[in-house]
Amino acid sequence: MIKRIKVTRSATWPTLALAACLCAAAMPAAAEDCEVKIGAVGPMTGGAASWGLSAKAGADFAAALANEGGGLQVGNRKCKVKVYSYDALYTAAGGAAASNYLASENVHATVGPVGSPETTGFRPVAKRNGQINFSSSYMAGVITPEFPLAFHALQAPVTWGPMLIKDSKAQFKFNTVMIVAPNDQGGTDSGKQLVKLYADQGVKATTEYYQRGTTNFAPLAMRIVNAKPDTIETSSVPPGDAAILAKQLLEAGYTGAIGSLGGVGAAPIIQGAGGVDKLKAFYWLETSPVDDPGVVKMKADYTRLMKAPPPENPLFPVYTVAAEQILRAISIAGTDQDPEKIATALRQMTPESRYLGKGGWRGKTNYGINQELAFPVGLGMAVDGKKLPVRRIDIPAE
Structure with a gap:
């Protein structure tokens, strides 16, 4: 015969709550307990849409790779990576609006903007908002000491x-x-x-x-x-x-x-x-050596992980590599909310991709600042x- 034990609310509920808190504190933090935010900015409609959608795909893919491994290591936690994207319409006004949107979501590092008009509108607003950005523009002065948080995703x-x-x-x-x-x-x-x-x-x-x-x-x-x-x-x-x-x-x-x-x-x-x-x-x-075994593997991994074929636009590998660098720098800096720390980590680390190996930094000769990624291209x-x-x-x- 099972004897029923009466549990009194006043004596037991505080004890149970305390025990639950102690157990939770002892458990390692899961990826869903914290979130790392990165952005993707570019034209996602119109004639240049394939460029902007490639930037988004690169960011989404890098985020998915990190999340597949349980999240991005940030300090003593692993955090889920989330991408916030914005259609900048290939215009200066769209670039400025993109920066302000990302600021409203507390995003401080982004792949893109893609083209020169967007970059022109984005950079001064991003400087005020404290946002690292990797542009693929070929505009004159795409990176400059005047905008220390602006990086170049590829060579001019x-x-x-x-x-x-x-x-x-x-x-x-x-x-x-x-x-x-x-x-x-x-x-x-x-x-x-x-x-x-x-x-x-x-x-x-x-x-x-x-x-x-x-x-x-x-x-x-x-x-x-x-x-x-x-x-x-x-x-x-x-x-x-x-x-x-x-x-x-x-x-x-x-x-x-x-x-x-x-x-x-x-x-x-x-x-x-x-x-x-x-x-x-x-x-x-x-803009990347598409027949290189590393890029072939990148596209195969994208298909496996994203359940869709990768973009055919050659900027997709460029932005995947740029997103990899952003996430590495956030992990080193231990935060996604301090752009100065993230920028310092970027400058001090040797760029490296799981698909293309070690790269480098360029830009001092052409722009006065070494913030241009140097990875292989193809002819x-x-x-x-x-x-x-x-x-x-x-x-x-x-």
């Missing part, structure tokens, strides 16, 4: 341009180039750099700027065909625009080479052309309708 054309243009010129024998770009800061800053880079390799350069938002490039395509450049440089043209431009160039009878030594990559040009077999001479920058070529393996180009640190 002045770093890799001489190597890639020299090799492309040797392959395709061009002596003139027409640089096509939007007629705002996102196009003109990089356009001016590219004019000099091509000229330095003995290639006569001209420019053709168009209104951002253009959807019919047929008139521009005819002007290009009539000008008869040996090659066309499209590196500052957003992916959606690049696909239309390539299509209408070939329809207009263009038979010269096409270059894409920027963030567009190969996919939009190949898509617009109707297949790589339609391209007799095409060369492009891969892709299609010759007579056949796509060659992407060559890995290692970038030295400073």
Whole structure:
């Protein structure tokens, strides 16, 4: 026979509560007990959406990798990583709004903004809000001592341009180039750099700027065909625009080479052309060496973990690596809320990726501040309708 024991509330409930508290204190903190916040800023709608969505995918993936391991180590706790994203619309106003949104969520480190207009609007507001940011813009002065929390996620054309243009010129024998770009800061800053880079390799350069938002490039395509450049440089043209431009160039009878030594990559040009077999001479920058075993594994891990194929845009690996550095620095600093500590950790650590190994810092020569990530890039070529393996180009640190 079981004897019932009557429990009195006054004597027992405080004892039980105390015991529960002591047990909880003895248990290690779980990832859900604390949260690390990072941001992702870029155009997530419109013609440049694939760039911004790649930034978000890189941040989401790095967060998922950390969470898969139980969270990010911050001090004596492991914390769940959460990404806060904002569509900055590829405008200066959108960049400023993105910084203020992240501030409202107490986010102090972000991948992006992506383009020059966004970066121009984002940086001064982020300086006031105390936000570390990794831009992929090619704007002049993208990083500068004036904005000590601003970092560069990849190298500018002045770093890799001489190597890639020299090799492309040797392959395709061009002596003139027409640089096509939007007629705002996102196009003109990089356009001016590219004019000099091509000229330095003995290639006569001209420019053709168009209104951002253009959807019919047929008139521009005819002007290009009539000008008869040996090659066309499209590196500052957003992916959606690049696909239309390539299509209408070939329809207009263009038979010269096409270059894409920027963030567009190969996919939009190949898509617009109707297949790589339609391209007799095409060369492009891969902002990461896409055929490298490390990048191949990165994409496989993304598919496994995120249950979806990775973005094809070449900025996806760039932003994955940038997000890795942010999370490493937060772990070293022991906080996601003190941007100065995080920035100090970034400057003092050697950049390293689980997929691309050790990298380095650059920027002192070009910008006066060593806050530009130095990881390998790639040079892709299609010759007579056949796509060659992407060559890995290692970038030295400073």
